[in-house]
Amino acid sequence: MGRAPRVVVVSARAGIVVTGTEVLTGRVADRNGPWLAEQLRLLGVDVGHVVVVGDRPEDLRAALGFMAGTGVTLVITSGGLGPTADDLTAQVVGDVQGRPSVVDHALEQRITAIVERLMARRGWRADPAATAAGVRKQAQVPEGATVLEPVGTAPGLVVPPGEGRDGPTVLVLPGPPSELQGMWPAAVAAPAMRVALAGSEELRQETVRLWGTLEAQLALTLRRHEEDLGGLEITTCLRDGELEIVTRFPPSAQPAYERLGTVLADEYADTLFSTGPTLDELVARGFADRGWTVATGESCTGGLLAARLTERPGSSAWVLGGVTAYANSAKEQLLDVPAEVLAEHGAVSPEVAVALAEGARSRFGADVGVGITGVAGPDGGTADKPVGTVHLCVAGPDGSAARALRLPGTRSAVRERSVTMAMHLLRSSLLGGPGA
Amino acid sequence: MGRAPRVVVVSARAGIVVTGTEVLTGRVADRNGPWLAEQLRLLGVDVGHVVVVGDRPEDLRAALGFMAGTGVTLVITSGGLGPTADDLTAQVVGDVQGRPSVVDHALEQRITAIVERLMARRGWRADPAATAAGVRKQAQVPEGATVLEPVGTAPGLVVPPGEGRDGPTVLVLPGPPSELQGMWPAAVAAPAMRVALAGSEELRQETVRLWGTLEAQLALTLRRHEEDLGGLEITTCLRDGELEIVTRFPPSAQPAYERLGTVLADEYADTLFSTGPTLDELVARGFADRGWTVATGESCTGGLLAARLTERPGSSAWVLGGVTAYANSAKEQLLDVPAEVLAEHGAVSPEVAVALAEGARSRFGADVGVGITGVAGPDGGTADKPVGTVHLCVAGPDGSAARALRLPGTRSAVRERSVTMAMHLLRSSLLGGPGA
Numbered sequence: 001m002g003r004a005p006r007v008v009v010v011s012a013r014a015g016i017v018v019t020g021t022e023v024l025t026g027r028v029a030d031r032n033g034p035w036l037a038e039q040l041r042l043l044g045v046d047v048g049h050v051v052v053v054g055d056r057p058e059d060l061r062a063a064l065g066f067m068a069g070t071g072v073t074l075v076i077t078s079g080g081l082g083p084t085a086d087d088l089t090a091q092v093v094g095d096v097q098g099r100p101s102v103v104d105h106a107l108e109q110r111i112t113a114i115v116e117r118l119m120a121r122r123g124w125r126a127d128p129a130a131t132a133a134g135v136r137k138q139a140q141v142p143e144g145a146t147v148l149e150p151v152g153t154a155p156g157l158v159v160p161p162g163e164g165r166d167g168p169t170v171l172v173l174p175g176p177p178s179e180l181q182g183m184w185p186a187a188v189a190a191p192a193m194r195v196a197l198a199g200s201e202e203l204r205q206e207t208v209r210l211w212g213t214l215e216a217q218l219a220l221t222l223r224r225h226e227e228d229l230g231g232l233e234i235t236t237c238l239r240d241g242e243l244e245i246v247t248r249f250p251p252s253a254q255p256a257y258e259r260l261g262t263v264l265a266d267e268y269a270d271t272l273f274s275t276g277p278t279l280d281e282l283v284a285r286g287f288a289d290r291g292w293t294v295a296t297g298e299s300c301t302g303g304l305l306a307a308r309l310t311e312r313p314g315s316s317a318w319v320l321g322g323v324t325a326y327a328n329s330a331k332e333q334l335l336d337v338p339a340e341v342l343a344e345h346g347a348v349s350p351e352v353a354v355a356l357a358e359g360a361r362s363r364f365g366a367d368v369g370v371g372i373t374g375v376a377g378p379d380g381g382t383a384d385k386p387v388g389t390v391h392l393c394v395a396g397p398d399g400s401a402a403r404a405l406r407l408p409g410t411r412s413a414v415r416e417r418s419v420t421m422a423m424h425l426l427r428s429s430l431l432g433g434p435g436a
Numbered sequence: 437m438g439r440a441p442r443v444v445v446v447s448a449r450a451g452i453v454v455t456g457t458e459v460l461t462g463r464v465a466d467r468n469g470p471w472l473a474e475q476l477r478l479l480g481v482d483v484g485h486v487v488v489v490g491d492r493p494e495d496l497r498a499a500l501g502f503m504a505g506t507g508v509t510l511v512i513t514s515g516g517l518g519p520t521a522d523d524l525t526a527q528v529v530g531d532v533q534g535r536p537s538v539v540d541h542a543l544e545q546r547i548t549a550i551v552e553r554l555m556a557r558r559g560w561r562a563d564p565a566a567t568a569a570g571v572r573k574q575a576q577v578p579e580g581a582t583v584l585e586p587v588g589t590a591p592g593l594v595v596p597p598g599e600g601r602d603g604p605t606v607l608v609l610p611g612p613p614s615e616l617q618g619m620w621p622a623a624v625a626a627p628a629m630r631v632a633l634a635g636s637e638e639l640r641q642e643t644v645r646l647w648g649t650l651e652a653q654l655a656l657t658l659r660r661h662e663e664d665l666g667g668l669e670i671t672t673c674l675r676d677g678e679l680e681i682v683t684r685f686p687p688s689a690q691p692a693y694e695r696l697g698t699v700l701a702d703e704y705a706d707t708l709f710s711t712g713p714t715l716d717e718l719v720a721r722g723f724a725d726r727g728w729t730v731a732t733g734e735s736c737t738g739g740l741l742a743a744r745l746t747e748r749p750g751s752s753a754w755v756l757g758g759v760t761a762y763a764n765s766a767k768e769q770l771l772d773v774p775a776e777v778l779a780e781h782g783a784v785s786p787e788v789a790v791a792l793a794e795g796a797r798s799r800f801g802a803d804v805g806v807g808i809t810g811v812a813g814p815d816g817g818t819a820d821k822p823v824g825t826v827h828l829c830v831a832g833p834d835g836s837a838a839r840a841l842r843l844p845g846t847r848s849a850v851r852e853r854s855v856t857m858a859m860h861l862l863r864s865s866l867l868g869g870p871g872a
Contacts, residue, residue, distance in 0.1 A: 022673040024486060025477065026470020027680065033488065034462020041461065048495045050460060050488040052469065055671065059484045059506075066502040070495075084655040130656040178845055219520040220566040235491065237458040244463065296739075296760070302746030303732075303739030306760040310738030313814050313847055321766040323759050324732070324742040330757040330800055334770065364766055378749050409614055411749055 012045045012200040014074040015067035015168075019089055020175060021054040023079070031177045032078040039184060041248075044200035045074070055080065057088050064096045068167045074196040075168045079175030081154035083134025090157060093170045094142030098162030101140040107147060107155060108139035114153050146192050150174075151182035158192040169196035203248045206257060208264055209274040210243040211424060211434040218243060221267055228259045240420045242279070243271075273433045279423050280312065286430030287318040287368075292396070294426075295364030296322030297335045297356030299347065300374040300390065305419045320364040325356065335359030346385070348373050350402055353391035361395055368396040368429070370422055374405070376414045390418045394429045401429050448481045448510065448633050451503035451604075455515040455525055456611060457490040467613045468514040475620060477684075480639050481510070491516065493524045500532045504603045510632040511604045515611030517590035519570025526593060529606045530578030534598030537576040543583060543591060544575035550589050582628050586610075587618035594628040605632035639684045642693060644700050645710040646679040647860060647870040654679060657703055664695045676856045678715070679707075709869045715859050716748065722866030723754040723804075728832070730862075731800030732758030733771045733792030735783065736810040736826065741855045756800040761792065771795030782821070784809050786838055789827035797831055804832040804865070806858055810841070812850045826854045830865045837865050 016036050022028045033050040040047050048070055053059040060080070067075045080089030094101045112135050119126065138154050141147055148156030157172040171187055173180045187193060210218070215238050222234060231253030237244045245264070249257055264272060274282060287294060296306045306322035309315055323334045328347055331337040337355040345351040353371040361369025374390030381387035388407040393400055403425055407414045428434065452472050458464040469486040476483050484506055487499040496516070503511045516525030530537045548571050555562065574590055577583055584592030593608040607623055609616045623629060646654070651674050658670060667689030673680045681700070685693055700708060710718060723730060732742045742758035745751055759770045764783055767773040773791040781787045789807040797805025810826030817823035824843040829836055839861055843853045864870065 021671045022680075022682075024470075024483060025473050025682075027673060027682070028675065029465060029470070034460075034465070037461050047460065048489065048492070049499060052486040052488070053484065056484070062502075062506055063485060066498075066505075069502075070498055083652050126650050126653050127656055130652045134652045178849070214562050216519050216566045216570045217562050220563055235457045237456075237463060239464065244458075246458075246461075246463065295766075298739075301743070302751075302755070303734075303742030303758060303760065306739030307737070307743050307851075310760070310762060311848065311851075315738075316762055316816075319738070320763040321760040321770070322739060323770065324739065324746070324757045326746060326752050327756040327800070330731075334757070334759065334799060363770060364763070380752075412747065413614070415743075415747075 012074065012197050013070075013072045014040050014045050014047055014076060015070060015072045016047060016050040017060070017063045017067065017075060017077045018050060018052045019055065019060060019077060019079040020052075024052050024054040032173075032175065032180055035177065035181065036076055036078070040076075041203065041205070043188070043197060044203050045197060048072070055086060055088070057092050060089065060092050061096060064093070064170070072168050073198075074171065074193075076171045076173060078173050078180055081138065081156075081172065081174045083131075083138055083153070085133075085137060087137070090140055090142065090172055093157070093159050093172055094145070097142060097159045097167075097170060098165050099142035099144055099159060101142050103136060104139050104141040104147065107141065108135055111135045111138050111150060111153055111155070114150060118153070146190050148173075148183050148186045148190065150179075152176060152179040154179065156183045156187060158187065158190045160192050160195070169193070171196075203250060204254070204257070205246060205248050206261075207247075207274075207276055208245045208261070208272065209279070210245070210264075210268050210271040211273045212241060213243050213268055213271045215243060218245070218268075221263065225259070225263050228263075229256050231256050232260060234260070240417050241424075242420075271434050273427065279420070279427060280308070282431060283309075283423055283426050284312055284315065284318070286427060290367075290430060292367035292430075293318050293320050293364075294368045294370065295320045295360040295366035297360035297369060297371045298322060298324050299326060299331070299352075299356065299372060300376040301372050301415050301418050301422075302326065304415055305370060305372060305422055308419055308423070320366045323360060323363070331356065331359075335363060348375055348385050348389055348391065350391045350393070350404060353393040353402060354395065354400065357393040357395040357400065368394060368426070370394050370426065372418055372422055374414070374418060376411045376418075378411055388414050390414065390421070392418070392422050392425055394422070394425045396429060398429075401425055449506075449508045450476050450481050450483055450510040450512060450632075451506060451508045452483060452486040453496070453499045453503065453511060453513045454486060454488045455491065455496060455513060456488075459515070460488050460490040468609075468611065468616055471613065471617065472512055472514070476512075477639065477641070479624070479633060481633060484508070491522060491524070493528050496525065496528050497532060500529070500606070508604050509634075510607065510629075512607045512609060514609050514616055517574065517592075517608070517610045519567075519574055519589070521569075521573060523573070526576055526578065526608055529593070529595050529608050530581070533578060533595050533603075533606060534601050535578035535580055535595060537578050539572060540575050540577040540583065543577065544571055547571045547574055547586060547589055547591070550586060554589070582626050584609075584619050584622050584626065586615075588612060588615040590615065592619045592623060594623065594626050596628050596631070605629070607632075639686060640690070640693075641682060641684050643683075643710075643712055644681045644697070644708065645715070646681070646700075646704050646707040647709045648677060649679050649704055649707045651679060654681070654704075657699065661695070661699050664699075665692050667692050668696060670696070676853050677860075678856075707870050709863065715856070715863060716744070718863050718867060719745075719859055720748050720751065720754070722863060726803075726866060728803035728866075729754050729756050729800075730804045730806065731756045731796040731802035733796035733805060733807045734758060734760050735762060735767070735788075735792065735808060736812040737808050737851050737854050737858075738762065740851055741806060741808060741858055744855055744859070756802045759796060759799070767792065767795075771799060784811055784821050784825055784827065786827045786829070786840060789829040789838060790831065790836065793829040793831040793836065804830060804862070806830050806862065808854055808858055810850070810854060812847045812854075814847055824850050826850065826857070828854070828858050828861055830858070830861045832865060834865075837861055
């Protein structure tokens with residue numbers, strides 16, 4: 001990944017502290033850091049660091065100290081607001097801000113009502129003493145903090161620095177992503193937050209996607225046009241063959257962004273496939289525009305392509321379904337792959353990819369069929385067909401397109417990349433543009 | 437999540453710095469921080485913080501300074517080693533450690549050979565001047581650093597503090613997970629790393645999994661037995677109904693861990709479903725032990741269950757396949773769901789879940805069939821069958837088991853939780869134990 005000409009945009013800066021041993025050790029993937037960074041970006045607030053810490057108060061204290069030292073005006077924490085005595089975020093933040101915590105009795109009653117309703121609905125039982133202690137702990141509020149009403153059972157907090165102190169305001173949010181996201185509008189609206197966000201100026205963000213261009217080549221282009229691109233912060237990221245170019249800029253740099261768009265359209269006409277929408281959005285749009293339906297016949301990807309196509313709301317309008325045909329007998333019986341073809345060419349072959357696509361198409365009565373067969377590994381590879389050998393076919397009203405791939409990586413990587421390649425093959429079949 | 441009795445184990449401590457604007461902004465999920473934290477744990481090295489920074493050198497410098505201030509003996513960075521001039525990690529680390537970078541000409545030649553081979557294999561073309569500049573940049577090495585040979589094109593580096601300086605050793609690794617992971621054995625074996633890791637003592641880690649117990653209830657149990665559990669660091673995490681209890685301890689605390697095991701087995705006999713293996717491992721083991729095969733009939737989950745079952749290497753021994761029957765016509769034609777049942781009860785009904793399971797079972801000739809149908813949302817919900825209504829059925833040689841669910845959350849959450857619930861239903865059908 002690389003970066004090209006940029007100017008520093010004057011704006012508010014914030015830091016994010018994600019707490020939780022389960023996140024630090026990777027048992028749970030952090031979804032809050034990236035989500036918060038994106039929300040802050042939309043508000044024109046620059047994020048320099050996301051720190052992940054475990055459940056040790058001294059580590060949280062160190063992270064808050066670091067953030068304050070970077071000169072941010074706002075720190076957002078996620079997690080550590082649970083009912084157990086070791087969920088310590090609110091108390092540590094109160095201490096760091098010089099605002100000791102006390103029980104908010106009205107809040108305690110509101111949380112009690114929430115917990116009782118929740119347990120009744122789920123039919124759960126718990127020790128009343130344990131529950132009451134948990135609620136009392138969650139109702140501890142640093143003096144002078146703003147309470148954000150619970151979405152789950154934990155309230156959020158806006159904790160400005162104590163009287164006569166400097167440093168950032170700390171916004172304390174719960175760890176479950178649905179609770180954190182549900183609380184965000186109230187957090188942004190809180191008067192104490194508006195003070196911390198003063199000086200932010202909304203940034204624009206645009207994305208261009210290339211398929212099959214090297215980063216180094218693009219870097220050269222950007223350097224050559226450096227003088228025309230002042231005011232743009234351009235980052236590039238290469239992933240599964242897609243070079244994503246994200247540009248952020250203040251409204252005053254819109255003309256420079258127009259110049260960049262012209263340069264890219266001129267020099268990368270053969271690889272530029274999107275000036276915004278993601279690959280998945282383009283595929284969905286392609287089916288909607290044509291009024292076509294699709295069905296899948298998958299072997300090595302085991303249903304991942306069908307799962308990806310149906311991830312989009314409303315996809316039932318154009319996805320009829322698919323067959324995961326892992327066993328050869330399933331390929332024959334559910335997708336009409338001829339036994340002779342399997343015997344002659346083997347299950348991993350261009351011929352079987354075509355038969356899977358055609359079989360899916362006819363069995364589901366779909367306009368378009370997609371076939372995928374390959375060796376995902378780690379076992380099953382041969383000298384002739386090593387792990388990573390994958391054959392794709394898209395069959396539709398206008399004919400068919402096929403690709404043979406040799407993909408590097410683990411079982412999981414081979415499966416995911418196969419699906420991405422199939423999506424590109426679908427996109428180019430539906431919409432034209434750079435082929436897979 | 438909560439934490440119970442723990443002692444601080446004396447061991448080496450490390451910090452992790454993940455670089456990349458695409459990671460900071462969430463366009464790419466960080467897989468390196470959690471992976472490195474886990475590897476360090478296995479070496480008995482404690483990790484206090486993972487910091488994610490963008491591509492700004494001043495932010496990276498601040499993160500390295502913070503890590504040094506926490507008293508760690510080792511900092512690991514990932515990313516920022518690409519060929520473009522803005523990939524600055526190696527240079528910034530060299531500056532911070534007081535070791536200016538110079539071109540390593542032998543390394544430059546080795547990288548050139550790698551890049552030429554790579555481009556020839558992929559049939560890519562690039563400007564020779566751009567390529568040479570990229571290679572020279574990647575061959576910049578801080579004086580006195582140990583070079584770790586490239587797995588992709590970027591070398592890794594072990595950079596001890598400069599002469600007469602204090603502070604941690606910095607291990608610089610590339611960002612692509614396959615390259616980082618491929619380089620890890622060489623990194624750990626480097627003499628300069630052994631110095632940084634001195635004092636680490638391997639920790640043991642054990643996991644117990646409960647299905648349907650509240651965290652607050654468990655916290656109460658742990659507090660009651662606090663005196664017997666000295667030396668254990670216990671963290672709990674509730675996810676999709678599974679309460680995962682992870683305990684880390686030095687070998688000397690093994691007897692305390694045995695006591696914890698007895699307490700959990702006694703008090704949570706009705707929810708304890710694993711003393712180690714994950715849900716997916718248990719399901720795989722259940723099929724292997726019984727010699728049974730499985731096929732899926734999925735509607736709202738769109739292939740996700742088949743994809744999850746086939747994610748495991750060797751799963752082709754027991755997964756025959758599945759049908760994603762999104763359209764009603766596909767339910768009828770590929771899985772023999774009677775049109776009358778669809779008309780009478782609707783596609784989202786216990787009756788259709790049973791028919792999907794039976795249809796998958798008979799069409800694939802599998803021992804066990806799984807049926808899933810539901811409303812994943814955001815549209816399609818009714819007063820009677822709101823978004824999140826899901827029906828599951830597992831049909832096998834010993835009869836069938838069914839569940840009706842009302843799941844909260846987004847489309848994606850409903851789909852994923854449905855699959856997890858189906859896995860639990862498979863587990864309890866195969867192995868007994870707490871039901872789904």
